[in-house]
Amino acid sequence: MRFVALPAPSTARSALVTLAAVVVALLICALIFVVYGVSPLAVYSSMLSGTLGASTGLAEVGRRTIPLLLIGSGLALAFRAQFFNIGAEGQLLLGAVFAAGVALFVPLPGPLVAPAMYVMGALGGGLWAGLAAWLRRLNVNEILSTLMLNYVAVAVVTYLIAGPWKGKDVRGYIYTDNIPASGYLPVVPGTQVHWPTLLLGIAVALGLQWLLTRSTFGYALRVVGENPGAARYAGLNAVGIATAVALITGGAAGLAGAGEVAGIHHRLLEAGQISLGYGFTAVIVAWLARGNPALCLVTAPLMGVILAGGDLLKIDLNMPFRVVDVFSGVILLCLIASEVFVRHRVVWGRA
């Protein structure tokens, strides 16, 4: 079997291969469910009917789409620049910390609380990713550094909510007091869909798409990602671009963290409750979108179904939430393994 490069792969081919990869992934997952001892049909029908088939389920998907959209569009940009930020989880947490911090401890006039939370959230996330960008200058691979920073971020959150920021009104539990009510984001009635963050996510996805395809910075970014040699020859500042990309993706993840605090929880609480692994799932959102931030508008809800579905499986079939990691891992593996079929034709037989 040989691969023959195609000069200009069509969009249709790309879409078809992506679809096939997802189908193969769902089949592999089905196999794992059989080994686990449940019928894959029960799993998939429970997930689908509970998410897309019910209005409450749809709202749950929407709630999870918000952080995935923000983080995913940022990551799509980062991957185009070959900056493999795997630490969005930690950047989201730091965003939540900064947002909760400003809401809890800085006396601000009511209308300013929510905007301040967004600003500080983006700053916290950006700072955490900026640390990885700085380490990259010291030749530390950003995949490893952002991953390690995830663990550190969890420790930071736990320290704060169990220590100096522990709420006055809570006894056995660890979380902070509630933020002032003026910081609560409005939601679609009867749901936890905080629409201001959703609008922000749509704006970020479209804005980053514009940045990537229409601006000089985006052009430089794509050259650095696709052909580092040419970028160096053209005198492009690859280090500066990597830093900017880190700040943008980290900032977007930080916004997602601020949204979770201001829109849903209204306080800082344990890391595992703030995020359901949004940072990792967003990697798949970005990869499914094949590096186009705007396409995350489609792929984020898709992965939102998987995250919301994981919750349903916990209730309906008593499965551990780890099932989400199985979905994520298999889909990601199938996606990247299928990529060669987008750009190549397969020829059977020897050369």
Place this chain on the structure above:
Amino acid sequence: MTDIIIQALVRALAVGTPLLLASLGAIVNERAGVVNLGMEGVMAVGALAAFAVAASAPDANLWVAVIASMLAGAALCALHALATVMLRANQFVSGLALALLGTGAAGLLGKRFEGAPLFNKVPDWTLGSLTISPFTVVALLLAGVLAFVLSATRFGLTLRSVGENPAAADVLGVNVGLVRVLAVMGGGALGGLAGAFLSLSYRSAWSDNMAGGLGWIAVALVIFVAWQPLRAVAGALFFGFLYYLQFRLQGNSPIPTEVFSAMPFVLVLVVLALAGRRGQAGSAPAGLGRAYVRGER
């Protein structure tokens, strides 16, 4: 005083054992030119496979459980080999997928063993007042063997050539793809063995998140020790000692416990930055991280 030092050393060796085994596995992978970030998942799957065999057949030979862990690790890494070597997928992202899939599948399939005790744990060896796991001895021996194989045997030379200059190896008649696939699976078997140590010897129980980040540290360790098996012994001992300090000082000091739980990860960053500044990254196999396609550079 000497008692305390020896005690610390023994504990450091114990935590260092899975780190060492997984790093050796990653070294085998990376010397052949394939980055494998999935060790966290490989360890989890190995731990589960070993525990499942040992718990469901208490009179079975524990060797069977150990072999099951290595087969499971190799099988998971076969997916990595398929994706990266044959289908030329991005090695870094594939490793990430492997970590997710491995920890996820182990957590899912291991649910039925949650809280189940293990009656046939691998017995420790006692030397006077000291106890040491056979896994630790095996890990140390393997480090020596791997160092010898890499530097002094024809097989080691082939492995290294495939990682350093696959095109040259190909011209000399080496089947680059096959060597890489075997190296990835062999490294996976070592990662699985690291997991078996956790579930059969170190904790002798099954719980979700068995590897607890050790797999990631092992991957980072490989860069720090410049892809040298013998240096990996020192590196694993160092991080093992850190974990020992974490348990020792927790609750006995005014420093909050979260500082200790974050410490190994912060130290990995410091250590990687130091290695990077010394130009250690330059000692990576030259073909590392890139798929080999005949006729392309």
